[in-house]
Amino acid sequence: MDAVVVGAGMSGMYMLHKLRGMGLTVQVFEAGDGVGGTWYWNRYPGARVDVKSMDYSFSFDPELEQEWEWTEKYPPQEELRRYLNHVADRFDLRRDIQLETRVTEAGYQEDAQRWLVRTDRGDEVSAQYVVMATGCLSASKVPEVPGLEDFQGDWYHTGHWPEEGVDFTGQRLGVVGTGSSGVQAIPLLAHQAADLTVFQRTPNFVVPAHNHPIDPEHQRSVKANYAEHRRANRESAFGIAVPPPTKSALEASEEERNAYYARGWYDKDNQLVSLLAGYTDMITSKEANDTAAQYVRDRIAEIVKDPEVAAMLQPTDHPFGTKRPCLGTDYYETFNLPHVHLVNVRKTPIVEITPTGIRTSEREYEFDSIVFATGFDAMTGALTRIDIRGRDGVALADKWKEGPRTYLGVAVAGFPNLFTITGPGSPSVLSNMIVSIEQHVDWVADAIGALRTGGKATMEASAEAEDAWTRHVDEVGRTTLYPTANSWYMGSNVPGKPRVFLPYIGGVGPYRQKCDEVAANGYEGFVLSA
Ligand code: N01
Numbered sequence: 459m460d461a462v463v464v465g466a467g468m469s470g471m472y473m474l475h476k477l478r479g480m481g482l483t484v485q486v487f488e489a490g491d492g493v494g495g496t497w498y499w500n501r502y503p504g505a506r507v508d509v510k511s512m513d514y515s516f517s518f519d520p521e522l523e524q525e526w527e528w529t530e531k532y533p534p535q536e537e538l539r540r541y542l543n544h545v546a547d548r549f550d551l552r553r554d555i556q557l558e559t560r561v562t563e564a565g566y567q568e569d570a571q572r573w574l575v576r577t578d579r580g581d582e583v584s585a586q587y588v589v590m591a592t593g594c595l596s597a598s599k600v601p602e603v604p605g606l607e608d609f610q611g612d613w614y615h616t617g618h619w620p621e622e623g624v625d626f627t628g629q630r631l632g633v634v635g636t637g638s639s640g641v642q643a644i645p646l647l648a649h650q651a652a653d654l655t656v657f658q659r660t661p662n663f664v665v666p667a668h669n670h671p672i673d674p675e676h677q678r679s680v681k682a683n684y685a686e687h688r689r690a691n692r693e694s695a696f697g698i699a700v701p702p703p704t705k706s707a708l709e710a711s712e713e714e715r716n717a718y719y720a721r722g723w724y725d726k727d728n729q730l731v732s733l734l735a736g737y738t739d740m741i742t743s744k745e746a747n748d749t750a751a752q753y754v755r756d757r758i759a760e761i762v763k764d765p766e767v768a769a770m771l772q773p774t775d776h777p778f779g780t781k782r783p784c785l786g787t788d789y790y791e792t793f794n795l796p797h798v799h800l801v802n803v804r805k806t807p808i809v810e811i812t813p814t815g816i817r818t819s820e821r822e823y824e825f826d827s828i829v830f831a832t833g834f835d836a837m838t839g840a841l842t843r844i845d846i847r848g849r850d851g852v853a854l855a856d857k858w859k860e861g862p863r864t865y866l867g868v869a870v871a872g873f874p875n876l877f878t879i880t881g882p883g884s885p886s887v888l889s890n891m892i893v894s895i896e897q898h899v900d901w902v903a904d905a906i907g908a909l910r911t912g913g914k915a916t917m918e919a920s921a922e923a924e925d926a927w928t929r930h931v932d933e934v935g936r937t938t939l940y941p942t943a944n945s946w947y948m949g950s951n952v953p954g955k956p957r958v959f960l961p962y963i964g965g966v967g968p969y970r971q972k973c974d975e976v977a978a979n980g981y982e983g984f985v986l987s988a
Pocket residue numbers: 506507508509595600601602616634635636637638639640641642657658659660782785803808831832833834887944946951
């Protein structure tokens with residue numbers, strides 16, 4: 459093949475479409491038995507995107523974006539999966555996607571200047587280019603506590619939920635984790651379970667989603683001006699165009715600030731960034747950030763009736779936004795229900811899973827089922843779980859032992875012609891993912907096109923360019939409050955993972971400009987070989 463693409467989520471599907479359009483032969487491998495990536499695997503109750511549908515959709519084909527009709531402000535997983543299946547059919551992608559096949563190895567063969575890719579089904583494919591479209595949040599993890607194999611009930615991870623769904627009616631249910639997945643699932647699980655216990659290690663900031671059917675007039679007006687709408691998203695900081703802030707939160711009066719935060723909290727058209735995007739220093743000044751954090755804590759105290767439970771739900775150990783904030787529907791209200799209980803596992807950690815439930819340092823809880831909403835080995839996990847070996851047989855997992863090193867988050871020195879879509883060191887998870895995915899796929903396709911027209915066999919990030927970029931990602935990260943939190947952005951949710959700020963916070967627009975400059979300067983920072 460000319461190219462192997464690993465993964466058939468949004469990145470892999472669009473990469474296939476682009477490369478095939480350029481006349482390349484492409485083989486896509488996908489572990490699931492369907493396309494859609496994130497929206498294939500995350501089928502837990504309440505799973506839906508928290509970026510508005512008109513923004514969270516492909517922009518590469520004007521007909522596609524005009525013909526698809528969204529139904530809700532934040533579409534549920536089923537609708538997103540339908541959309542991605544539609545994309546697969548519309549662009550005839552399936553014939554080059556091999557499902558139920560996990561890539562296990564990719565090794566660079568220096569003599570041939572090609573990659574040899576192996577799968578768990580015995581495939582062996584030689585390819586000139588390998589594109590890792592493996593997703594930032596796809597390597598799921600359950601807590602490292604002993605005993606799970608002896609649990610006699612059923613257990614689930616939100617990130618690989620059974621296709622047929624699960625009915626917890628009448629059950630005693632335990633849920634571990636209160637990140638975005640837990641926050642979305644808990645209110646719906648509480649409707650089903652007879653008794654629900656939530657194990658919370660860190661309370662999160664949860665803003666009301668105000669999801670609602672999409673206004674047809676709004677959909678029409680965005681579509682009438684879609685090219686401009688998309689351009690603004692591409693040039694914005696987070697891939698969602700909002701008016702740029704002009705002043706510090708500390709320059710605004712308390713009244714002015716609270717009026718602004720109230721719009722972010724109560725307005726039915728609010729969005730994830732609403733509370734954080736109003737002032738210039740929300741992610742750089744703890745004092746400025748505290749004004750919004752306190753606003754949210756006050757709302758929690760208003761909603762949750764039991765003051766002790768309210769206090770447990772109020773985040774105080776990290777600035778607002780430094781762990782991924784969540785959008786919720788009836789999240790805090792759920793803790794007013796008499797059959798819903800909250801356990802602080804920071805205070806009384808989970809010590810083991812027993813045959814009948816969960817034991818904390820304080821007591822044992824008995825359950826029929828347990829749901830782990832415990833997240834992912836983010837950004838690097840899906841890559842390092844594959845045995846990827848570059849020049850001299852060097853393993854990517856070894857090279858990244860002290861933290862990922864990339865050039866622009868898309869290439870790695872020593873790994874020629876290997877590209878990582880939304881890899882560590884790119885805006886990725888700090889952005890509207892689909893905007894970043896399209897930018898990377900377009901850039902990689904252009905780079906491969908340039909290699910082919912220029913008669914070059916390989917492109918490889920130079921060690922100097924990689925060093926400089928990795929330093930830059932770290933330096934920019936350190937100008938913000940992000941490194942002060944224990945978050946998956948920092949790798950802190952995976953024991954032993956180096957503490958490194960994984961994404962690039964320089965902004966989607968400026969990052970795109972930098973990538974375009976690199977290309978315009980003949981792929982500056984890359985070594986191109988004949
Ligand atoms: O995972 P998470 P997620 N004992 O890592 C806790 C995207 N996403 O699947 O915070 C006890 O955020 C852990 O505690 P702590 C989005 O980018 C988007 O919810 O590490 N608890 C935390 O509470 C999101 O950020 C959408 O102290 C343990 C939770 O489990 C990302 O995916 C929806 C534990 C994990 O939260 C990941 O979200 C869903 C242990 N041993 C996801 N280990 C939308 O678009 C972990 N925890 C809406």
